[in-house]
Amino acid sequence: MxxxxxxxxxxxxQSAADGHVVAATYLTRPGxxxxxxxxxLDVRDRTAVVDLIGAFRPDVVVNAAYRQPDWVTxxxxxxxxxIATSGNGGRLVHVSSDAVFSGRAITYAEDSVPDPVTPYGAAKAAAEVxxxxxxxxAVIARTSLIIGDGGSPHxxxxxxxxxxxMHGVLFTDDVRCPVHVRDLAAALLELAASDRTGIHHVAGADAVSRxxxxxxxxxxxxxxxxxxPYGRRADTDLPGPLDVRLDCGLTQRRLRTRLRGAREFLR
Structure with missing residues (x-):
């Protein structure tokens, strides 16, 4: 998804290169x-989701669908x-976000209780529940800013x-653990092929400001x-957490895929 x-x-x-039969959904245009x-597919349409997954009966479903301003999506x-994946006996990997945390604790382990402070974070936390x-x-994989070799929003x-x-600034006090899209995809597919369940943190090794x-x-x-241009998020009225760092140590020890830090993959 x-x-x-x-x-x-x-x-x-990556899935196609590994020889898997892949069906991929889109809302407005194909990838x-x-x-x-x-x-x-519009995931807001329960009947359409159930019908599609029922028709394909996939072994694994990775749900990466979201729209930040849209609770229903x-x-x-x-x-x-x-519901559709469970009803057809498939395995689900759900992609979540560090947005489920407020930043008050700064570093968050996989058993940390979500305390979102934005509507998007609340929607992601509700999705996890x-x-x-x-x-x-299912595997619920929380991640952070996703970077590539060009083409990512950041x-x-x-x-x-x-x-x-464009007008704007990059914040010096807004800290995350960026992950390379290639590492993240490989880790998600590795988790999909494993017997792991529950919450996993899958982000980069470095905590860096935007x-x-x-x-x-x-x-x-x-x-x-x-x-x-740069500035401090604390000096604005923008909602959202400042410093959120996902502790990925437990998951990393169970993965063959190495989750590189931004200082390495952008070197």
């Missing part, structure tokens, strides 16, 4: 990855996918800010970091 997004496209590509049967849609209740054998933002084509991350992207892409 959500196959046409940045993460979904990588999941489709670009080859090797998949692209199918339109992010929370209710996740429940629809869990629904998935755990409906499909106890990388596009860095280029736009450096070119002066500004430091922007500077790393700029240096990789031959852009002078001096061109990047």
């Amino acid at each position: 959500g196959g046409s997004g940045f993460l979904g496209d990588e999941l489709v590509g 670009t990855a080859a090797g998949a049967d692209w199918v339109p 992010t929370a209710v849609g996740a429940a629809h996918v869990a 629904a998935v755990q209740a409906i499909t106890p054998t 990388e596009d933002l860095v280029h736009a800010l450096a070119a002066g084509g 500004y430091e991350l922007g500077c790393l992207v700029a240096q990789r892409d031959g852009i002078d970091p001096v061109r990047l």
